[in-house]
Amino acid sequence: MFDEEIAFEVDVRLLPTWRRHARIVASFDALAIGEAMRIVSDHEPRPLKGDFERLRPGQFVWLQSMLGNDIWEVLLRRITESPIETLAHLLARSALFSVAKATTIEALERSATRREIARNESLCEQGTPWPHLGLVLRGGLRAIVTSPLGREHALYDVLSGESFGILDTIDGGVASARLIGITESTHVAIFPRSVVRTILQDDLRVARAVNAQLAQRLRMVIDRFTAQTSLPTIGRVATALLPHASPAAGLSKALPSLDGVTQGDLAVAAGTVKEVVNRSLAELEAGGAIERIAGRIVRLNRESLTQIVANAFPGEAAG
Structure with missing residues (x-):
């Protein structure tokens, strides 16, 4: 959304994963304040964002897009030399409001309510009125739908700097x-x-950002639906683990985002049940894709997990 300001592009798809992050961070450090770069990758760049939040906190705007199978783009703008934790600054760093007018930021600040949500605590329930748009300031949320039979399915995650409640804000319906x-x-x-609706009428750049975010959510849901209807269970579990895998070579310590993730969480992400997840984890461990200590996953092999997903085929019974 700030194409005119792109200083250069870094396509890391031909680089080994363990060499990518250092190359990208060095390129980011070469940017002047206000300049931006485009990153092209072949997997979801959640581990890279985690590195930036740890190494360059408060110094960037992150706009992430899934453009197709194994094609991800990040537009990364350098904005400040030191972290600032005011709500105005956090809004200006977010995907929806990084291009907002000053009057838009002021209106959002005046009307904002802050909440703190614990792990597995519900912020809103499916099918209930929830007339808000929200922004994750720190941490993350997961959007989950429940089938008539009671099985839960994860749709997408909402990470720091990302928004939620967009669809419900646009059409005025209940929480999806x-x-x-x-x-x-x-x-x-x-x-x-x-x-928010008043802002969308007054601030065209925010309205365009909302359209882009809705398109991304639709792509993510289609991708998740395709995986859950075509991949065998082990492929779906591997897919759920990949965002927590380090880019380092071989079996490497899992990223902090995996801390606290249970077999129940993996079952929701993979669209199956805990017993089936446990069998898949045993198979992944036997193949050297993961390592567990006392039942807890401590190390992941990104290359092995990626290969399992790539080689998975529709033919095994779904879990």
Whole structure:
């Protein structure tokens, strides 16, 4: 959304994963304040974002897009030399409001309500009125839908700097999914639907950002649906583990985002049940894709997990 300001592009698809992050961080450090770079990768760049939040906190705007199978783009803008934790600054760093007018930021600040959500605590329930748009300030949420038979399916995650409640804000309907915390403590800001709708009429750049975010959510849901209807169970479990895998070579310590993730969480992400997940984890461990200590996953092999997903085929019975 700031194409005119792109200073250069870094396509890391031909680089080994363990060499990518250092190359990208070095390129980011070469940017002047206000300049941006485009990153092209072949997997979801959640581990890279985690590195930036740890190494360059408060110094970037992150706009992430899934453009197709195994094609991900990140537009990364350098904005400040030191972290600032005011709500205005966090709004200006977010995917929806990084291009907002000053009057838009002011209106959001005036109307904001802050909440703190514990792991697995519900922020809103599927099918209930929830007239708000929200922004994750720190931590993360997961959107989950429940089938008539009671099985839960994860749709997508909402990470720091990302928004939720967009669909419900646009069409005025009830909450399309249940939102739960996926970190020990998730901080959010929520804004009344009426305020956001007024902003969308007045701030065309924010309206365009909302359209882009809705398109991304649809792509993510289609991708998740395709995986759950075509991949065998082991492929779906491997897919659920990949965002927590380090880019380092071989079996490497899992990223902090895996801390606290249970077999029940993996079952929801993979669209199956805990007993089936346990069998898949045993198979992954036997193949050297993961390592467990006392039942807890401590190390992951990104290359092995990626290969399992790539080689999975529709033919095994779904779990």
